[in-house]
Amino acid sequence: MGDAPRPGVAELLDGLAVVTLPLNVRFRGVTEREVALIRGPRGWGEFAPFVEYGPAEASRWLAAAIEAAWSGWPDPVRDTVPVNATVPAVPAREVPAVLARYDGCDTVKVKVAEPGQDEQDDVDRVAAVRDVIGPEGRVRVDANGGWSIAQAGDALARLRRYDLEYAEQPCAAVGDLARLRVALARAGVEVPVAADESIRKAEDPLEVARLGAADLVVVKVAPLGGVDAALRIVAETGLPAVVSSAIDSSIGLRAGVALAAALPSLEHACGLGTGAMLAADVTDEPLRPHDGRLPVREVTADPGLLEAHAAAPDRVTWWRERITAARAQLPG
Known part of the structure; x- marks a missing residue:
């Protein structure tokens, strides 16, 4: 290896x-x-x-x-990996149909801060997700760095009523993430911040930990150069990790599962259920969520x-x- x-x-x-x-x-x-x-x-x-x-x-x-x-x-330390459903920036009325593609997922990531939409669109979408999964499910939002500090503060103050698990990359710059965490704490808005692009697209992914810019990190195998490289980065940040994906085929998802299965600790559902977004795949046994989990198994292209x-x-x-x-x- x-x-x-x-x-x-x-x-x-x-x-x-x-x-x-x-x-x-x-x-x-x-x-x-x-x-x-x-x-x-x-x-x-x-x-x-x-x-x-x-x-x-x-x-x-x-x-x-x-x-x-x-x-x-590396050898896995678990046989299955919990995964979340992903809701793109669709109108609120389409949320139930999107979630119906994810079998048993009680954690949902909701895309927000979509160009051309406004804060009310985000609120309506998150509210629709909460209605579908009920009070026991977990809801997280992902802004892909689309908010300023002020916009993030305002949006998260409104969205916190839906009991957010965390907000993923609310602002683009690492320094802004650190400042946002301070602003949220001062405002009494208890929404943890996760860093995604600030890890996978950064020349120095450890800057997030040094600046106290996040409560947890989101890691993807491919942008970080492989499973081994991602494991080292997670260990060096010392922060809880969520393994995610980027509209991969089941071949690409298998690498994400390998990383999630090898992490010493896995506290959160992973963003590896995105195979449900594909209308076709490269294997007749695609990696799709079942009862909210993915198995650790080999995948072969057909x-x-x-x-x-x-x-x-x-x-x-x-x-x-x-x-x-x-x-x-x-x-x-």
């Missing part, structure tokens, strides 16, 4: 499959997810950085795919599904060039 030599470009491209997977609901402005899958001696790895990421940032996603396909992961959802030839060329550029950023 972690000590296998990294494959070169030719070896990576030799085991490449690129697929386009439709979504059940619009998310982050897209209705389909395009991913590259790489096959190695240990199985499949997923390389799917968003299109706006350059080679340097994308190289961490490639390192994670190589780890999955060539090196493998050749027939890879063919059925194969991306157009020009897109395959684009991904081949992207892998080549990302590989050049990696040592070895």
Whole structure:
């Protein structure tokens, strides 16, 4: 684990499959997810950085795919992983239909601070979630850094009536997260703050802990360069961790499950139920929540599904060039 030599470009491209997977609901402005899958001696790895990421940032996603396909992961300390449902920035009336896709999930992450929407849209959506899951369920919100300190303070003061588990990345800058935590405490708004982008997109992910900018951290395998790298970061921050995903196929989700299963402590449901957002997958046994949990098991891509959802030839060329550029950023 972690000590296998990294494959070169030719070896990576030799085991490449690129697929386009439709979504059940619009998310982050897209209705389909395009991913590259790489096959190695240990199985499949997923390389799917968003299109706006350059080679340097994308190289961490490639390192994670190589780890999955060539090196493998640490032994798990649990057999299943609790997961949350995810509600995109949909109108409140659509919330019940979205949650119906998640079997047994009693924790829900709600997207807020969507461009083009206002605070009342967020309140209505969170209220609808609380109505569906009842008083015993857990509700968390994710602003993706979309609020200023003042906006976050106002919004969370209104949303706290729905008993929020935490607010994920309410402000973009690490310093603003730290200042927001102080402002919330002074205002008596008891909503914990979680850092996501401030961990996975930061040159120094440990700055969050040094500045006291978060109560917990949200970690994703691919942006951090793999399971081993993510485990080190969580250990060094000393904060509780939630493992999350980014509209991955079941191949990508398997890496997230490996991280969540290897964490010494797992206090919160993880954002790894996003397979329920896909209308199609690359395996006939997709990783979907059952009774609010995902099993720790292997996932293999099905050749027939890879063919059925194969991306157009020009897109395959684009991904081949992207892998080549990302590989050049990696040592070895």
